Amino acid sequence: MVAKKAKPGQFIILRIDEKGERIPLTIADFDVQKGTITIIFQEVGKTTKRLGNLNEGDQILDFAGPLGNPIEIKRYGRVVCIGGGVGAASIYLKVKELAKARNKVISIIGARTKELLILEEELQKISDELYITTDDGSKGHHGFVTDILQKLIDERKNIDLVEAVGPVIMMKAVANVTRPHNIRTIVSLNPIMVDGTGMCGSCRVRVDGETKFTCVDGPEFDAHGVDFDHLMTRLQRYLTEEKLALVLG
Template structure:
């Protein structure tokens, strides 16, 4: 069982700065990408060699990544970790400037310049005898280590994952290996149950009647829907929040969220919170605050990529001859 007190939960208790070689012998700074898997046009997985981080990581924690020495600090939830291999796994969706940059640069054999973590309080793997682990979209990846941890603790695990369509599904076999029951939901009905993860939650709760806990990770609107679905049943529901974040230590205040009408910081007080107590309206309002700046950064990045693509190769004369 993962214990928040014994496992060191605060963001800076076991942080490892990545601006140094993972082996200590390679002069190039950073940590090697040992494998990459592309799940869809904009979704990809990176397995990164970082033995210290792999040894310290717990379900629910996250890292802050810098692709290169001038890169933005990007918070990413740890999707998996393998202590024997000394690797951590991150799943990224390329939706903005920095994540698009990661999609282009982060290839097998290259290095991530810096990784700081594990950060945040590990998820509490309770004594629940029957638990529902819910992941939607990109939240499917970080719910996996929690499902595995509950299974290892002896719980009956019901996994529910949701995607827009069947072509976006990933890790189905991994989930089936750690779940006693597994439900796939797709918006268009191309695989599994047609509908949303909330439909799967209702089905599971009504079929069992003795669910102790629901854990949900995904877009804020999905987590809010999950919390509202479980509220009438009185089932404890934990959600993992990923608000705007800069330093990851609580100093910037960018990741503040309202929980039970009190201010909390997702990076040091979370990322897990009681879904029935989170002010999701405030959270989603804050997430949209910098949309214009994000669009501007993306436009500048796209323009620079287009200009670079038009420049002749330094080894190729103009005209290609």
């Protein structure tokens, strides 16, 4: 049922078992015929590590979705899709659908080091151009995704849309690069979520000075209105508990 309704930009919330926390993960791909969705995740804490320990054939308790608003797929012209780290999983479906809608899609993926790059081959196949960056220079451009974006802007001038998903600091940097050029820029925000249906308020973010709930108003927002510093502070608020959960298992 989720596969039938899924659209690019949406996510699911899963629980591994009765006592497990609920975590949001992007629908990286879906197959309506098989009735499956694909999730791609990075092991960062207790729940994602437990998920990573599951084997083929194991089961999880449940997942809810598709949640959040899909991105608007139409012919924009030239679109730059940027995925930082595991954010590449979130841009894959967007690139696929934007390319189908006859956009010229330039993808940029970046990671700390080449081992952390994902979906390179897959994105190569569906993008008009693919650029790779690594912080340590182990593959592609030695530096950040924003270096390539700045270069593209300087060279071409006519970018109609930028879509960026990744660490908050990266999305903030992308917004700072495109703002002076007035290029429409959409980011997918990743605050801590609980219910995913607009009831708990955990995922609140500030956009254009207003409070928005990422799960029902987003997760995509106009980057130029997002208060990224506020989001970074809110993401830190359970650090002690997260560390404890990992140690106690």
